[in-house]
């Protein structure tokens with residue numbers, strides 16, 4: 001079964017770096033600093049929708065005990081390869097966050113960089129938030145972002161390395177169709193990647209209410225620190 005990102009996972013890092021450059025790096029450093037200021041080593045962190053390990057790999061290198069949850073096998077393979085190159089072991093669950101079952105022993109959970117928009121209905125949203133809640137110790141933290149409608153738009157990137165065209169079109173009930181059509185030029189050779197999947201816009205208050213109904217308390221609104229990302233960021237705590 002193909003999942004979002006499977007066709008271009010091997011070039012995901014390159015495509016994101018080419019698309020967002022220094023802004024992407026700065027965002028990563030800011031997020032790592034926030035995590036380090038929230039829980040100190042030794043601590044257990046679960047990274048829901050870990051992608052290729054943008055956050056989980058540096059966190060493992062800092063000494064956190066990290067578990068990654070990622071439904072796209074090809075993304076997980078990229079992540080695992082990076083761990084292997086550093087002689088690190090990776091503990092993973094290859095599945096969706098709403099399918100994850102775990103004992104409540106994590107100090108912090110991450111659900112960041114638009115993971116929410118892959119959840120396509122209220123049941124998936126509630127189940128995912130219940131899972132994040134269930135994974136945490138009492139007093140544990142969740143870092144989550146809620147993408148605004150601003151990021152649901154077409155864009156193009158043209159560099160010497162990539163020609164990227166993203167088309168985002170409204171389907172119904174806040175569901176959009178996301179189409180990726182990207183050419184990567186490497187060593188004079190050109191590779192084309194196509195991807196097409198559904199994403200959903202979530203109203204901020206719907207998500208915040210669901211978090212609160214599931215037992216989370218809002219500790220910090222970090223949205224000002226993340227201005228320009230198109231998402232609101234929050235630290236929640238398990239009561």
Ligand SMILES: C[S@@+](CC[C@H](N)C(=O)[O-])C[C@H]1O[C@@H](n2cnc3c(N)ncnc32)[C@H](O)[C@@H]1O
Pocket residue numbers: 004005048049050051052053054055069070071072075095096097098111112113114115118119
């Ligand atoms: C834009 S990437 C962000 C990756 C990573 N969190 C980061 O900060 O770089 C979104 C990731 O969420 C994953 N994803 C999609 N649906 C998911 C779900 N239901 N549960 C967990 N992860 C999901 C995708 O496969 C993708 O790797």
